[in-house]
Amino acid sequence: MIKLKTKLTMSYLLIGLLCLLMMAFLANILLERFFIQYVMDNQTLKNQELADQVSSYVDNHQAWDLSLVEQAGINALEEGLILKVTDASGLVIWDATTYNSGMCEAMMSNMASTMSQRVPDWEGGMLETVYPINKNGTFNGTVQVGYYGPYYYTDADAAFIETINLALLLASVFAVIMAVFIGAMMAGRISRPIANVVMKTHEISEGNYEARFDKNSNTKEIDELMHAISSLAQRLENQEGLRRRLTSDVAHELRTPLATLQSHMEAMIDGIWDADEKRLGSCHEEILRLSDLVSDLERLAEIEREPKTSDYEPFSINDVVKQQLAQFEPKFLEKQMSIKFEENGQASIRGNKRQIAQVVVNLLSNAFKFSKTASTVDVAITHEGATVRVSVTDHGIGISEEDLPHIFERFYRVDPSRNRSSGGAGIGLTISEAIVKAHGGMLTVSSTVGVGSTFTIILPKLDRI
Numbered sequence: 001m002i003k004l005k006t007k008l009t010m011s012y013l014l015i016g017l018l019c020l021l022m023m024a025f026l027a028n029i030l031l032e033r034f035f036i037q038y039v040m041d042n043q044t045l046k047n048q049e050l051a052d053q054v055s056s057y058v059d060n061h062q063a064w065d066l067s068l069v070e071q072a073g074i075n076a077l078e079e080g081l082i083l084k085v086t087d088a089s090g091l092v093i094w095d096a097t098t099y100n101s102g103m104c105e106a107m108m109s110n111m112a113s114t115m116s117q118r119v120p121d122w123e124g125g126m127l128e129t130v131y132p133i134n135k136n137g138t139f140n141g142t143v144q145v146g147y148y149g150p151y152y153y154t155d156a157d158a159a160f161i162e163t164i165n166l167a168l169l170l171a172s173v174f175a176v177i178m179a180v181f182i183g184a185m186m187a188g189r190i191s192r193p194i195a196n197v198v199m200k201t202h203e204i205s206e207g208n209y210e211a212r213f214d215k216n217s218n219t220k221e222i223d224e225l226m227h228a229i230s231s232l233a234q235r236l237e238n239q240e241g242l243r244r245r246l247t248s249d250v251a252h253e254l255r256t257p258l259a260t261l262q263s264h265m266e267a268m269i270d271g272i273w274d275a276d277e278k279r280l281g282s283c284h285e286e287i288l289r290l291s292d293l294v295s296d297l298e299r300l301a302e303i304e305r306e307p308k309t310s311d312y313e314p315f316s317i318n319d320v321v322k323q324q325l326a327q328f329e330p331k332f333l334e335k336q337m338s339i340k341f342e343e344n345g346q347a348s349i350r351g352n353k354r355q356i357a358q359v360v361v362n363l364l365s366n367a368f369k370f371s372k373t374a375s376t377v378d379v380a381i382t383h384e385g386a387t388v389r390v391s392v393t394d395h396g397i398g399i400s401e402e403d404l405p406h407i408f409e410r411f412y413r414v415d416p417s418r419n420r421s422s423g424g425a426g427i428g429l430t431i432s433e434a435i436v437k438a439h440g441g442m443l444t445v446s447s448t449v450g451v452g453s454t455f456t457i458i459l460p461k462l463d464r465i
């Protein structure tokens, strides 16, 4: 399998090479086109200059200075131009091919072979331009300039093209080296954080849930991936902690009643204690406590599994609260306690009526348990936006700031010994919170030690009746 860094480097290199090839190709075509145009313009200019020069050798009476014309023709021949001059009557007064036909032919064939060496598939030959000579409105004859065309590369031109090609080649080599270098650098910048993510993910999969990323990657998507993996690790860490604590908590919860049962039974078997009604009753109480604990755990497991929304039905939350209050009233009277109920409108919710009733029961039962004799418990139903809120406020012992964040955890009890005597295993609030969450709501608490606590069930309401 190819490494990501190698793959990215190769991709960057390939893209770089492709761009380079295209650029080199375009530069070559454009340069050649411009250069040919330049050479052709230059040739035209030279021809024109020669014609202008020769035209100055005729005076106002149409008399040509033949020695100057010949000198100009010989000079032009050295520069690859074949001069032919005729007078006004069409008579040839000087012709390079007549003057030195051998040299003209040799020059042309030399130019042809040079060009076919420099430009493959070259097709060219001898071209002529004729310039009429007019002076003061009088026609004095013609200057004909023969040259090799459509264009001809001199040694200097050929050297210039070679230099340009060499520069292009050098630039390409330099660009390839840079492409490899920058490609490897960029690939490293992308692959390094991914390799880091892979490494951390391995660490997490091996059980090191505390592994976290020390710094960001500068790439949005990779940062998001890191963030998602960190949250996953955090959740796994929490789950693992919960799993460990659950095992030890369950063992701890079972140990006390089982130890009590064991010692009672052994004492009765050994004949130290009589198996009388009181002792058997106490054993029976422990067994009931164990059985309650198991049922609570079963209930919690059932709620925490996928909530069974197929059981959900619309019902009036006011009716459920009022039903539970009615059932609790006699119990509250035992402690000379009273309930103050306030309902601000009616609301229906969709859910499992039995489970929601269970939450109300748990909150009322806690308010009862942790309140002083003759105190009041306030129960209120209010509305806020799309939610309905059921709050249960007691004026009891309250919960300290340190305990408050933990009271929804399994088996958490502020004062284990006192709660054991009052029968709670510390699961009531855990179950209540799980039920409310399964209904798309929230269970909140605020409390002050010695003043009291307010638990609020917040649920999405169906409508306002």
Ligand code: ADP
Pocket: 362, 366, 367, 370, 394, 396, 397, 398, 399, 407, 412, 413, 414, 415, 419, 423, 424, 425, 426, 427, 428, 429, 430, 453
């Ligand atoms: P339990 O089943 O033992 O009552 P809960 O889960 O209902 O357990 O409550 C957890 C703990 O939170 C209780 O043991 C108690 O210490 C504390 N608690 C719950 N409700 C109240 C309250 N209204 N006032 C004071 N403490 C409370």
